[in-house]
Each structure stands twice: as C-alpha cells, then as structure tokens.
Amino acid sequence: MLLGITLITFVVMQLAPGDFLSEMRMNPVVSPERIEQMRHNFGLDQPKPVQYLRWLGGLLRGDFGYSFAFQIPVLDLIGTRVGNTLLLNVSAFLFAWVIAVPLGIYSALNNYRFGDHALTVGALLGISLPTFFTGLLGLYFAYETKWLPIGGMTSVEYDFMDPFGKMADVAWHLVLPVIILGLGGIAGLMRQMRANMLEVMEQDYVRTARSKGLAGGVVIWKHAVRNAINPLITLFGFALGGLLSGSAILENIIGWPGLGNLLLEAVQKKDLYVVMGSLVIGSIMLVTGNLISDLLLAYVDPRVRYD
C-alpha cells in the first residue's frame, strides 16, 4: 500500500519538465561545472529507477532525502510542519464534533419542524462554502473588528514569552482557522448524526425503553445517542481527508506554517524530495486516521470484530 503511494508520488514528480537545477542553469553566475557537481551530489545523474530505489531505501530508514532549496534534511523540515498541521486539524475536528453532535440530535428530535429545516438548509449551505472563501472572509472580519489576530501562528513577541504565554498565544491564533476549518466539517457530521438518530429512534429497543417507562432524557442519551454515534466514528477517517485538503489552502491564506503550506512552496520551487516527502506523510496521516477510526469503532461497538 505505502509502496504504491511512494511509487505514484515518484512517477508524478518525474513527469514534471525540468528539475530544481533548471532554474540555476538560467543563472549566469552559476558555472556549468558547479551544476554538474550539484547534480551528482543530489543523485540526479542516476537513472530514474536507481533514484527511486535510493529514495525508497532511505525512506525505510527514516531518511526522506535532502531539501534542495532549504539545504536541510526533509524530515527536519517536515517534522515541525506536521505538528502544526495536526494541531490545526485535530482542533478543528474536535470543534466540529462538539458543535455538530448536539445540533444533529436536536435536529432529529425536532424532525421536520422549523429548527430542523433551518439547520438542514444551513448545513447544506455550510458544506458549499469553500475554505478559501471563508478564510478570506474570516481574515477580513478579523481585520475589521480587530478581535482576532490576522494570520500566522504566533505573535511577533512570541520568542520572549514564557511557556505558558506561548501556549496561550498559539491558542489565540488557532481560533480563527479552527472555526473556518471546522465549519465545513460541522455540516457533514451534523447531517450524518441526524440521519443516524432518526434511524435509531425507530428501533424496537428504543420503543421498549420508552414503554417500560424510562424518562425521555434517559432514553435519548443512554439508548439512542450512544448507538447513533457509532457510524460517525467511521466517518472520522473520511473527514480527516477532507480536513487535510481543506487545511492545505487555508494554511496558505492565513500563513499557518503547516504541511500544506510547505507542499505548496516546494511544488513551486520543484523541490523534489520535499514534495514527495509531504505527499507520503500526508497519505500516512490519512491512512493512520482510517486505522484509528477502525480501532475506535471496534472499541466502542462490541458488535464489530476484526478477524
């Protein structure tokens, strides 16, 4: 699986005309000999399959290659960025869940009343807003009201803050992107939650619980919600993919130093190994997310068993 991912990644990058050095060739200051030497250093003079195998071999040892542009190992470059991207995505994900699940329950319990209709329409419109649009709107809003910081992950004074202050500063910068990114997730999750709830509420065991005289709240929270939430967990992996994609553009707009932003820079500079590394890491995050959701499901729902 991962092998396939790396192979596709490599083939895609080889399709690109020119490499990192073609830009340098245009530069009259850099001599041809120097370029040949660099070609050799980066291993670009080897045949393609050899390049691939060398890169793959390094990958297995945790060596993602060397960034042409930044002149440091790719892993160092990606490492910090992955953390930032995960921070953003996980926060957005939690935010979406915390908002979406109660809304979905409310919507299902007030089925076909005004509140339900309003929420359903709102959710459909919410899905439709692309992050790059909401991101710009959010920035404009932040600028006009001066309530929230405009972009970036840290303030200018960040380096002089104590650890606690640093955390607060990052959290403060997180607010806007998390809301923007979470917004798209809320809609999908809410609709799913609503559908699950509706289905569960019609089940026999809910009727049984009601008829044996349990209070409405107990029925809903203990019997219905706990069963309705299970399918949402399978959505976790799916939602993660959407979040990662959405955050790639958002990172660029608000200048969040994450993986998506790095990938974009690397793509523009034809920084081969950084692009490949980011793609591979991004895929690993997605696959891991799917794995976690499968494990979680088996944990919360004893009916699910993996052989």
Added chain:
Amino acid sequence: MTNRAPRGSKAAKAATSALHTLVEAPEVRAESPTRLAWRKLRRHRLAVSGGAVVLSLYFITIFAEFLAPYSLDYTERSKFLHPPTRIHLLDEDRRPSWPFVYGTLLVDPGLRRYQEDRTERYPLRFFAAGEPYRFAWVIPANIRLFGVEKPGHVFLMGTDQFGRDQFSRILYGGRVSMFIGIYALLLTLPIGVAYGAISGYFGRRVDDVMMRVAEIVMSFPEFYLLLALASVLPPQIPSSQRLMLIILILSFVGWGGLARVIRGMVLVLRELEYVQAAQAAGARVPYLLARHIIPNTASFLIVSASLGVPGAILGESGLSFLGLGIQEPDASWGKLLASANSIQTLTGSPWLLWPGAFIAAAIAGYNLLGDGLRDALDPRSRSGGGFGRSRRRRRA
C-alpha cells in the same frame, strides 16, 4: 433494487392512459420510476431552487458577452481597484431620474480613494453598442445589455488591481468554472463506472488487484495530490491545453471513490436471478454489464454526478486560487478570487471577494439539487412523496 417497470405495447399503453382519464383512480395508477422521481423532485422546494441557481449561472456564463458591459481583457489602468460604481436613481434635487452614474476621480492614490465627480453625468444605456465581440464564436456583434458612454464607467463589482471590470470578468470566468465540472465528470463517470463494474463483476483476484490500485489513489489527501499533479503542468503551454490537462487531473483524482461504490453495487447485482438468467442465456460480459447491470446503478450515478460537479469546481477554483490552475489573462472564479489573497488588498478592496460568492452559489446550488435528487430517486426516501406512500410502493 428498483427494476424498470415492465413495458407494454404502445397500444396497450394508450388504452390504459385513456382508461385513467376516464376513471380517476390515483391509487392504481402505475407511474414509471422516472416520472415518480421527477414529481418528487419538483415538490422538493430546496432542490428546485438549487436547480434554478445552477441554471441561471449557466445562463449568465453562456451569454456573458451580451450581459457583460466590458470584454475579458478590457483594462482601464487609471481606475485600478475602483470600488463598485454607484448607480443613481435620484438626481441632485432628489427627483427620480433615468438611472445614471457619475464620473470618478482618484483623490488619494495611496489609499486608492475615488470620489464622484458630480459634473460628469452618464446615463445608463440599455441594449447599446459596446465593445465588439463574436456571439457564439462566429457572429460579430456589439450590442451589450447595458453600459455607459465613454469616458464614463460602470463597474458593478469594482475593478481589480489592473483596472479590469470585475463583473465582466466574473461572467467570462464562470465559463471555465461552471463547465470544468461537467467536462471532468464526462471523464470521471465512464472511467469510474467501467472500472468498478469490471472489478465487481469478475471479483476474486481481479477485484483484489483493481481495488488495491484504487485504494492507493484514494489514500492521498485529495488536494495534496491535486497540488503535486498541477505542479507538473509546464508553464508555457497554451491555456486551452492547460485547461484540458487540469480537467484530466481533476478526473484522475476523482474516479476512485466512484469506482468503489459501483463495485459494491455490482457485487450485489451480479448475484440477482435475472443476471444469472442472462448469463445462462449466453449474454456476453460487455452486453451484460451495459444492458443489465449498469442501468441499475443509474439513480446512484445521477446523484453522484450532481454531487461530483461541485467537487471538480472546487478543485479547479482551489488550484487557480493558488496560481497553479488557469493563468492570466484568462479568468476563472478561483483565479479572480486570488487577487484578494493579500491582507492589504483585501481590507482596502473587499469587493474582490465577489467571485467567492459565485463559487459558493454554484456549489450550494449543485448540493441542494443533488440532495433533492437523492431523495427523489431513493425508493426508500421519506421526503417528497411522504413516508407512508413510498413504503407502500416498495412493497408493491
């Protein structure tokens, strides 16, 4: 699964319909699934409004030349980042008058502040001659829906940093944005369907190998893969070729999920008796797939098509927004929105956000339509025809 309604001969059909007009008996009326779905869809208010939004967007982009007051590359350098022109309905004495605009003067180049010049007055003219264009690429014409006499200007949604009329560019750019989804779909749908059908029909080893390949493509975060692929596009190629390559990329990223669902459906369908009967009768595989299996996935395909188009629109907008899609001087909504991607420009000229509103409208329209279609085509759906009735129909 809903199967097609049995078809009688033409004469029999005519006879039954005549009978229905004579004896009003809605309970026994056998409606074809298509008509039933159509009726349900029309009762779905949200879907209808979504469809109306989508259709009107196609309308304005198709007739962009006529509706837009300026051409795609019309540039008025002295009026860069000009705010939307105010159209006055009252003259200086607050009396109603024919709509007109004032000329404007740049009073502060630093802050890009423009002021209306009350001495210059230009009445709005409808169906007047404007810049020449070719209607439907062939017929030369110069009639535009509205405009003002030069040197007056009417910028409904302001101008960009080069002084180009944003409203006109949105209309032209919509062509790329709105049609790219359809083109991508025309590629994705056949690939995904054929791939999924073959994989599901043959099963076993074939299925294993084909699904692993699809899963690999699916295991990339979609936009990351889009980015990497778009970076491969050589910068010097003409824009029409570039557009085609972008469509190719969008479909390459999008076919996996579709193929997987189709495969799952085919796995179930191939076990059904009528398929086995066809197999026993000696039907060849391509015929069997095309005639008996794929038509049964039609309702899913229609829904996924209407939900797939906005995905492609989003993909293209995102790429163009980041400068990897459509290149200047061509326009698409994503490309236009890109000019707002800097905090100074954005805060000084918020009207540059307009293209985003168009993207959102297009996607919302498609989503509403797709949602309604899903309800209408799903025989178990609860909305539209009402719960009780659809359930009875399923049993029948």
